[in-house]
Amino acid sequence: MPVGQKLLNLREYSRPALQGGDLQDALALLARSDIHTVPLAGGDTLVGSGDRSVEAVVDLQGLNLDRLELMADPSGLRIGALATRSALVDWPRFLSQPDGASIGQEELVRFLAQAARCWGGNVQRNRATAGGAVVVAANNDALVAALLVSGALLTLHSAGGYRQMTLAEFLPGRAVLLAEPVLITEIVVPFREGHFALETVARTPSDVPIVLAAAHVSGATAHLALGGVADEPFFVVLDESVEDASAIAERIAAELDPRGDFRGSAEYRRAMARVLAERVLTNARQGVR
Numbered sequence: 001m002p003v004g005q006k007l008l009n010l011r012e013y014s015r016p017a018l019q020g021g022d023l024q025d026a027l028a029l030l031a032r033s034d035i036h037t038v039p040l041a042g043g044d045t046l047v048g049s050g051d052r053s054v055e056a057v058v059d060l061q062g063l064n065l066d067r068l069e070l071m072a073d074p075s076g077l078r079i080g081a082l083a084t085r086s087a088l089v090d091w092p093r094f095l096s097q098p099d100g101a102s103i104g105q106e107e108l109v110r111f112l113a114q115a116a117r118c119w120g121g122n123v124q125r126n127r128a129t130a131g132g133a134v135v136v137a138a139n140n141d142a143l144v145a146a147l148l149v150s151g152a153l154l155t156l157h158s159a160g161g162y163r164q165m166t167l168a169e170f171l172p173g174r175a176v177l178l179a180e181p182v183l184i185t186e187i188v189v190p191f192r193e194g195h196f197a198l199e200t201v202a203r204t205p206s207d208v209p210i211v212l213a214a215a216h217v218s219g220a221t222a223h224l225a226l227g228g229v230a231d232e233p234f235f236v237v238l239d240e241s242v243e244d245a246s247a248i249a250e251r252i253a254a255e256l257d258p259r260g261d262f263r264g265s266a267e268y269r270r271a272m273a274r275v276l277a278e279r280v281l282t283n284a285r286q287g288v289r
C-alpha cells in the first residue's frame, strides 16, 4: 500500500447510520452519477490508496454489518462484511459457551482466526474488515485463501435486491460486479465435512506472508489455495485423493509462474509453494492442525 497518500479530491463524507439511514440509503448515495462515491469500510486500503478519482465516501459503520454468528440449520458461519480481522482473531475465545459451536464449526472458526491473524499489528487488524479483504483480495492474504478453500459465499446487495455467489466466482469479475453499485453485506461459510490447514512463510512471524497455502480435504475432494505466487490468489479444486500429496504439490508448483520481488525470487516462491502445498494437503487429510 502506498504510504502517506490521501484521497486528495475527497469532498464529501456520509455515514447513513448516523441519520437513521440503512443499506438502501448507502446504495442510493453510491449510485449518484454526478459525484464519484465509493464504500468506506475500515479505510485501511482506501484511505492510503491516494485514488484521485474518489470524490465521496459512504461509511458503512453502524449498519449492523459487523456480526459474527454460528448458524444452526444449515450449519456454518455468518461473517458480517464489516467484521474486523481482530474480531475474527478473537472469535475462538467465545466458543466455549454451553450451547456453543459444533466440533466442525469450532475447527472452521479457529482456521479463519489463524488466517485473519497473518497480517499486520493490532492497529491494522482493528481497522481492516472481512468485506474489504475480499474486495482487495491481496494475493498473499491468508484470510482470502482460507475463505476460498472453505467455499465461502458472498451476499451482494444492490438496489434491486440481493444475490449470493461463491468467493471463487466473485473474484475474477469483482470490478464489474461492484460497479453496479453493489455492497457486500456478509460472508457465509457453509459447514463442510473434512479438515482444514494453513501454512505460511514470512520474514518474521508478524510480517506479511511471502508464500502461503491453505487447504480443505474431505474424502476424495480437496480445495487448495496458494498466495504469493501470482497477481491474484490461486485456487484449485482437486477431484482426486491427496494421498500422494507430494506428487500433486509438485505438479501444481510446476505450472506456477510467480513474479519475484525483494521478499522472494520467483524460484523461491515456486519452491515454497511446492513445500507448503504438500504440507497443507497432508495435514488437512490427516486432520492435523
Ligand SMILES: Cc1cc2nc3c(=O)[nH]c(=O)nc-3n(C[C@H](O)[C@H](O)[C@H](O)COP(=O)(O)OP(=O)(O)OC[C@H]3O[C@@H](n4cnc5c(N)ncnc54)[C@H](O)[C@@H]3O)c2cc1C
Residues within 6 Å of the ligand: 001, 038, 039, 040, 041, 042, 043, 044, 045, 046, 047, 060, 081, 082, 118, 119, 127, 128, 129, 130, 131, 132, 133, 135, 136, 137, 138, 140, 141, 142, 143, 178, 182, 183, 184, 185, 208, 209
Ligand atoms: C497479507 C496481506 C497483504 C495485503 N496487501 C495489500 C496490498 O498489496 N494492497 C492493498 O491495498 N491492501 C493490501 N492488504 C490490505 C487488506 O486487503 C485489507 O485487509 C483490506 O483492504 C481491508 O481494508 P478495509 O476493510 O479497511 O477496506 P477499505 O480500505 O475501507 O476498502 C477497500 C476497498 O473495498 C471496498 N469495500 C470495502 N468494503 C466493502 C463492502 N462491504 N462492499 C463493497 N465494497 C467494499 C472499498 O470501497 C475499497 O475499494 C493486504 C492485506 C494482507 C492480509
